[in-house]
Amino acid sequence: MSLRPLQIAAGAVIGALIGAAVVFQVGTGRIQGALSDAMAGFHALTRGDAAAAAPPSNSKALQRDAAEQAQAKHLRDEQARQLRADQQKASGGAGNEALEAAARKERAWSQFYKKPAQCDGNPSNDVMTECANHYIRSKRQFEQAYAAGKQ
Numbered sequence: 001m002s003l004r005p006l007q008i009a010a011g012a013v014i015g016a017l018i019g020a021a022v023v024f025q026v027g028t029g030r031i032q033g034a035l036s037d038a039m040a041g042f043h044a045l046t047r048g049d050a051a052a053a054a055p056p057s058n059s060k061a062l063q064r065d066a067a068e069q070a071q072a073k074h075l076r077d078e079q080a081r082q083l084r085a086d087q088q089k090a091s092g093g094a095g096n097e098a099l100e101a102a103a104r105k106e107r108a109w110s111q112f113y114k115k116p117a118q119c120d121g122n123p124s125n126d127v128m129t130e131c132a133n134h135y136i137r138s139k140r141q142f143e144q145a146y147a148a149g150k151q
Contacts, residue, residue, distance in 0.1 A: 033064060105146060112142045 119131035 033061075033068060037061070108146060109139075109142055112145075113138050 113135070116131065116134060118127055119134070123131060
């Protein structure tokens with residue numbers, strides 16, 4: 001089997017990731033602004049208007065970019081706030097109940113499991129393996145008892 005197709009696929013994936021990172025880092029507003037400036041310049045050149053084809057001054061372009069970035073950030077912040085509000089509304093406080101249930105289970109586990117004295121300190125590899133096996137057996141036993149409502 002030739003590695004060439006895999007290399008091409010890996011290159012495509014890496015290229016897509018780099019492209020996505022650039023778009024995320026630069027922001028779509030700046031890219032769209034640059035594309036619209038380029039298109040305006042192209043149309044001006046094809047009409048023969050060389051003065052209109054000149055790139056915009058840096059200060060105006062920078063001000064526009066800053067305004068677009070601020071607007072995009074505000075929009076992202078507002079969308080994130082709305083998403084959090086929707087999630088909280090949909091959960092109806094279920095998040096607190098889940099946290100409390102997890103805390104109860106953790107307290108029950110800490111009362112159930114007692115680490116053997118031989119597992120303290122710096123045990124040998126054989127003892128460490130036995131300690132790990134003891135932990136796993138205890139955890140399984142606890143999970144079964146907890147699920148059955150005995151803990």
